[in-house]
Amino acid sequence: MIVIMGATGATGGALLERLADSGVPCRALSREPNRLHGKVFNRAGVDVRQADARDPDSLRAAFRGATQLFLTMTNSPDQVELETRAIEIAAECGIDHVVKLSAPTAAADSPVAIARWHHTIEEALRGSGMAHTILHPYAFMQKLLLLAPQIAAHRIITGTMGTAACNFIDCRDIADVAAAALTRSEIAGGTYTLTGSQTYSYPQITEQLSALLGVPIRYIDLSPRDFRTELVQRSGMPEWLADHVVEIQRLAATHPERPTETVAGILGRPPRTLESFLSENLDVFTQLEPATVDHSR
Ligand SMILES: NC(=O)c1ccc[n+]([C@@H]2O[C@H](COP(=O)([O-])OP(=O)(O)OC[C@H]3O[C@@H](n4cnc5c(N)ncnc54)[C@H](OP(=O)(O)O)[C@@H]3O)[C@@H](O)[C@H]2O)c1
CATH class of the missing domain: 3.90.25.10 (UDP-galactose 4-epimerase, domain 1)
Structure with missing residues (x-):
């Protein structure tokens, strides 16, 4: 079972479509699950759950029984705290692989504050003991x-x-790379810089x-x-x-x-x-x- 955080968002929503189309069992999370019900109504293998990263118990309930997590979060001043907590709870619930949507130039000395936040979250993920795939996409066309x-x-x-x-990238391509990391063992575990x-x-x-x-x-x-x-x-x-x-x-x-060849290399298109x-x-x-x-x- 794959848990998708941010399933109402640009990338999480596209990932949900890909996995549902391929018949891969997944659990789509939102703070307001009604926003998802119409979209995935009657889709086989899709489980919709309410969860809020500010409510650890809701994350525990949503992560339990799952093996993989797609982790993304809207930017906010408490993003580091919320994503780090989600990582801790994922490890506690027995999830063994996390695909994290990060940002380009994620490094401790990045001139971009939010890229430094992502670096801190990545460090927490690297130290969690779980396998991890990290996506560094450039600006979203959406x-x-x-x-x-x-x-x-x-x-x-x-x-x-x-x-x-x-560099711009279509979020549907980020979602396709995330789906590849979640379903193809040779893609899982990498750090990928994604561009058009x-x-x-x-x-x-x-x-x-x-x-x-x-x-x-x-x-x-x-x-x-x-x-x-x-x-x-x-x-x-x-x-x-x-x-x-x-x-x-x-x-x-x-x-x-400069563009990278990563998307074409992974997706073959x-x-x-x-x-x-x-x-x-x-x-x-x-x-x-x-x-x-x-x-x-
Ligand atoms: N924008 C860009 O060009 C760009 C480029 C590179 C990287 N990024 C990174 O991509 C990530 C996503 O950014 P975005 O603006 O595109 O976001 P988004 O996909 O529009 O939204 C992400 C999701 O976060 C969820 N969320 C927000 N607060 C939450 C909470 N407390 N608990 C659980 N879920 C919560 C929302 O779900 P619900 O509202 O349904 O709960 C939403 O679906 C960011 O970390 C950003 O740094 C963005």
Whole structure:
């Protein structure tokens, strides 16, 4: 039995679809399991459970009897505490393999605070005695959908990474790699840096969106300080998260990113492209309100 944390999220949701399609028994967790019932209703082999990482007893009940865990968590200031606790409870419940969704540049000296958090969680996992597979994916294409209201209302994207080359990856490819690690022994146990097959700058993304939507979309480059102010004021983003977005964009600007061959090497096919992701989701970029998107498609 495989437990999927974050089964309502972009990557966990796609993993749930893959495992259910393949008939692999799995247990899908959410703090609000009603969000999953419609999606997996009557799917053979899928067990839906309520669990909250802030409630250790709910994790114990959800992990008991399982052998593998897919561990992912929304970023929050207590992410290290919550994921570390989940790791301890997984070991206590007899889980023997954890696939952890981490982040690029996860290291003790990373300039990105959330990457340092992930490093701390990885260290806890390495010290847990359980087998582990660690995924280091770059920026999720699915998060570009959060820019839709700004694009629809003002036909602009703002940022602070100039013309830097940036790796993007479709969460469905991350989920396919996670499924491989959970079902193929030769993939389990690795640490994988996951990207698409080419990099894109924000000016290149706006060029593609302009062509696809038939209207001009512009990229406006701001200073890190102005971009941070804009994130906090425009979208009401918490300050710690705005700091993260600025840090990650500045890192891309100072350390140009390069694609890896890892996804193709594991899956035997090229990663999904940004062009096809944008084309599939064009309707979202014309909506003023953030849309509910089925990430598992
Ligand atoms: N965004 C990127 O471009 C990017 C790039 C590289 C790495 N990452 C990493 O990927 C991870 C996932 O990020 P995301 O923003 O994409 O998240 P997400 O997949 O949208 O959501 C993750 C899941 O966390 C679950 N969750 C939140 N709080 C929880 C709690 N207290 N107990 C149990 N489950 C909880 C949510 O489930 P419920 O609400 O259903 O309970 C949700 O399904 C993060 O650790 C991030 O650092 C992100």
